[in-house]
Amino acid sequence: MSVSPLRVENLAMRYHTQPVLEGVSFDIPAGSSVAILGPNGAGKSTLLKGIMGLAPLMQGKVSVFGGALTDQRLKVAYVPQRDESDWDFPIQVMDVVLMGRHGHLKFWQRPSSVDRALAKQALQKLDMLPYQNRQISQLSGGQQQRVFLARALVQQADLYLMDEPFAGVDMMTEKAIVGLFEILKQQQKTIVCVHHDLNTVAEYFDWVILINHGLIASGPVETTLTPEIIAKTYGGRIPLGLKLGTQRKGNGRF
């Protein structure tokens, strides 16, 4: 595949009058798993929202698979940050997952048995099938995250944009998400994640984009995630918990 699944050119975004991002350009290879890294408030989530057209761009251009997002929205699945959802909403797990099929349905249509079968498969892949009839408020944070990932999976997109899927989840969920990444990679899908844990970057991702209001670097993990670039991104302060030099090496899974 020669067409880049996601190309961002000279993007600038604002929150009210405050500039958040400026001059961000990058291009990612098809079938890669990409981590967007940067300190808190660097504009990582804003960047994802800008790419998805959920927040206005001041400037710049986003193309997915060589075209405009609006012409191929269903090819791009978005997983919002977990705390941007109303988890007290009276809805069951199955219904949330089926929302991934909504884009494929006309407004008067109900999900079919095929849609339900797809939703069950997706829940199975994330070890959440036994919870399909639970109300979402009765789930743990990690389980809620897995429901959202299953939702994205049934959309059958080619590009997955996830906002901090690993934030505040248990070990089981982390494993399930990594398992999902493997499935998606086998299917030549591209994954872009806002990520916060530098220790796991090399293990889970093969490409990194570092931002701090502007683009610091974008490239393969091995050559890009250097102490110098990390220091530049995080303003000289190394984020807590990072064991430089003892970073886990990719274990060959990616």
Add this chain to the structure above:
Amino acid sequence: MNDIWILATASLVASSCALVGVLLVLRRLSLLGDAISHSVLLGIVLAYLVMGERSEMAMMVGAVLMGLLTAGLTQLLQKNPHIQSDVSIGVVFTSFFALGVVLIAIYAGQIDLDQECVLYGEIAFVPFDTVVWGEQSLGPRAFWLALAVFLINVVVIGVAFERFKLMAFHPLLALSLGLSVPFWHAMLMTLVSLTTVASFDAVGAILVVALLVIPASSAYLVATSLKAMMGWALVYAQLSVLLGYGLAVWLDSAIAASIGVMAGGLLLLTLAIQQLLKPKASQLNLS
């Protein structure tokens, strides 16, 4: 016979309010529902002035336009970072409502609207304003209007149920799936406006808020799915109407207000029962 017309009208009005109320409560838009229920008054008054007589069709069109204008203007004001969302709502609907009241006062001779009635409604008078077909009286105008709006609500929400569900649960997700969020938002605001118009005769601008918010909030406490929440909201609405009517007859008091009191009472009762059952519930969650 009059009692039946009053009850039937109240029941339909409460049902419409319960259905759209669920969607408002879930989207944390109760205050916007409040706003629209007040600013549609201006739409109704303008419809009177333009048509020169009472016309249900014109009233509905005027109310919907004013409801959408309220929602739109509120959003526009919110774009200014110095205006909080509740402030923008509060500014728009109070001034629209005030303008409506001023117009009623100026054109008192031409508008068959009474300020008291606009605020509180008077459902006891509903049976006296009837639709006449030839020689035959077909029953109160307010009843037919309430029935028409209830059917519109049922059909629109029923057909686009999945869209309304997704919109209520996660507007950003809906947007990311390419759904037209502004369109469905406007559709909901249209339903709220229509529902309010149909409720004006019966319960007035203030109590319609009670019917929009309270049964839906009670249902929110007990329901585990959107369908169930709508079902429960309908049940709470009907119970409020029946008990409220009984209370009004017993105390010889205002019917609409008694319905509002009962709706609030049922919400408190539900909360109290849940509190009593709570120790058990928390044990269940732990297991």
